[in-house]
Amino acid sequence: MTKYNALRGFQDIFPPEIYLWQRVEKTAKEVFLTYGFQELKPPIIESTEIFIRSIGETSDIVEKEMYTFTDKGGRSVTLRPEGTAPVVRCYVQNRLYNLPSPQKFFYSGPMFRYERPQRGRLRQFYHIGIEALGISDPKIDAEILLMLRTIFDRLNLRGLSYELNSIGCERCRPNYKKALMDFLKDRINGFCSDCKRRYEFNPMRILDCKIKECMKLRVGSPKMTDFLCEGCKVHFDTLLSLLRFAEFPYSINHDMVRGLDYYTRTTFEVRSKQLGAQNAVAAGGRYDRLVEEFGGPPTPAVGFAIGMERVSELLSYSDKIEIPSPEVFIATIGTSAANESLVIASNLRNKGIWTEIGYSKNSLKSQLRKADRLSAHYVLIIGEDELKTGKLKWKRLSDGSQGDVAISKVLEFFERR
RNA sequence: GUGAGUGUAGCUCAAUGGUUAGAGCACUGGACUGUGGCUCCAGGUGUUGGGGGUUCGAGUCCCCUCACUCACCCCA
Numbered sequence: 001m002t003k004y005n006a007l008r009g010f011q012d013i014f015p016p017e018i019y020l021w022q023r024v025e026k027t028a029k030e031v032f033l034t035y036g037f038q039e040l041k042p043p044i045i046e047s048t049e050i051f052i053r054s055i056g057e058t059s060d061i062v063e064k065e066m067y068t069f070t071d072k073g074g075r076s077v078t079l080r081p082e083g084t085a086p087v088v089r090c091y092v093q094n095r096l097y098n099l100p101s102p103q104k105f106f107y108s109g110p111m112f113r114y115e116r117p118q119r120g121r122l123r124q125f126y127h128i129g130i131e132a133l134g135i136s137d138p139k140i141d142a143e144i145l146l147m148l149r150t151i152f153d154r155l156n157l158r159g160l161s162y163e164l165n166s167i168g169c170e171r172c173r174p175n176y177k178k179a180l181m182d183f184l185k186d187r188i189n190g191f192c193s194d195c196k197r198r199y200e201f202n203p204m205r206i207l208d209c210k211i212k213e214c215m216k217l218r219v220g221s222p223k224m225t226d227f228l229c230e231g232c233k234v235h236f237d238t239l240l241s242l243l244r245f246a247e248f249p250y251s252i253n254h255d256m257v258r259g260l261d262y263y264t265r266t267t268f269e270v271r272s273k274q275l276g277a278q279n280a281v282a283a284g285g286r287y288d289r290l291v292e293e294f295g296g297p298p299t300p301a302v303g304f305a306i307g308m309e310r311v312s313e314l315l316s317y318s319d320k321i322e323i324p325s326p327e328v329f330i331a332t333i334g335t336s337a338a339n340e341s342l343v344i345a346s347n348l349r350n351k352g353i354w355t356e357i358g359y360s361k362n363s364l365k366s367q368l369r370k371a372d373r374l375s376a377h378y379v380l381i382i383g384e385d386e387l388k389t390g391k392l393k394w395k396r397l398s399d400g401s402q403g404d405v406a407i408s409k410v411l412e413f414f415e416r417r
Numbered sequence: 418g419u420g421a422g423u424g425u426a427g428c429u430c431a432a433u434g435g436u437u438a439g440a441g442c443a444c445u446g447g448a449c450u451g452u453g454g455c456u457c458c459a460g461g462u463g464u465u466g467g468g469g470g471u472u473c474g475a476g477u478c479c480c481c482u483c484a485c486u487c488a489c490c491c492c493a
Contacts, residue, residue, distance in 0.1 A: 008484075060491050064418075082493055111493080116418075118487060127493060194490080210489085260493085269493090276487075283493045305493035333451060364451050372453040383451060397453065 009115070009123025016321040020312045021126075023319075024155065025108060028128050028306060031151045032106045035143065037130050040105040042086035044112075048076040054085040054290060056261030058201055065113040079112035083305055084262070084287065087131045092296035101134030108308075120278030120310050129284070129305030133291065136300035138239035141266045141286065144304060146246060148270060148282055151306070157272070157314050160281065163253040164243075164268045165224065166236040167204070169288065172229035177203055179222045190217050207255040223254040232265055239266060262287040266302065274317060275310055282306040326354040328414060329371035331364055333383035340382055344410055353414050372397060377417075380410070 006012060013021060029039075048068050055061050067079035080086055087105060090096070096103050108128035115121060130147075132140050145162065152160055168176060181203050184191075188199050191206065191214050198205040206218060228236060243250050250268075258267050267285035275281070284304025291299035328348055330341040341357045348355040356374060358367035364381070371379045381393040392410065395402040405413045 005484080065491075084493075113492080115491070116489090117485090118489095121492085125493095129493070208491095258492090277489085278492080280492075285493090303493090307493070331452085363446090365449075365453075366446080368453040370453085376453095379453080381452075385451085393452090395452070400453085402452085 009117040119276035126308035127305040131303035133301040142242040176227035325375035329376035331367035337382040
């Protein structure tokens, strides 16, 4: 055990894994741009109130998982536990609703939740997400699902399932809740203690319970999609037919309930069987009331976020990590050669060529060994003889071939390769 | 917050309560004096996570603590 360690649930990310992360980020951003999403960087800390209002007072996130503290000015502030609320706050504060609709943004960065760490769950975790504000047309719901799939396809991820549901709106959801409670009323005693509690304050969560007995007892319970009001029903049906038209492989999960208060209508989750209990690699949905809640005009909106750790984990199963390697390694013998190498390396680097040099008084052998370890493509050898003649030796490590190149032609030599 | 499992070298792992705790990989150097990979040789590999207890004697048994892992819980 070393003297200082990262905090529980916090993680260092470094090579080689960092290259998987970079691939995910690069791929996602490329796809986002083709759909017209622009980057937005909100701060990672906000007034606590923002998260309480959006996520909901009774959610576990707000009740016990937020990194909340009082700053030196006596304000209650919170490290963001999710990305949507800050984007919406930014949208309202900067009156972005006055710009043409939709406004489409992506963001990426760390989120924080004080939870017990387990596979796929850390206290600091990374999301890369998008929000599309100002459009209620289900076409945009379909678009972002297609966008998600494009990203995962480009990353060659297999075996993902896309699960959809609609949880209605503030008009139809109460009817459903009532029907569900009526259905459960007689049998609630057989449920686990958690579900009994849920029955009181959030009965829809009972649908999410993984305890076998509860799963059995809720068989045949009413489905939200049977209780949608006309508007929500049309929205959902249209989305589904659009997805079928685009040959998008979705499935409907009537039991998928969102934990956050702000969701309306469409909710979805992308899951992988290769992960553990935390198997969602992306999730999102529609939140048509949140902008208004934050003091903006009525503005429908929809978004999702991708879990970086989980996608990276999936990539690590399917992809061999490619570690970048230097183009040139300069091995030297003697002080004047070492001095010369500094200048040559600098010139090569100015041309954008990754160049490494040998250090200290290591033997040529050990320098070559090091070049090999780094998987350098070429080694340049500078010794007494080379300095005298002005011709350096080059060696290609892949096949061992070598030859001479004049010092004045070194840049040319490597630029052409 | 609850439960279970695991902590030995940088990594993967051995060692019946009994001498000075080991192997492979990796790392550094040498054999090869200015030429990598292959082979061979040599060499750091360490408060056995930490603290306390039982014992003539603890890596091994007991207690506490910490960390990690997985699950519950929760969740974009």
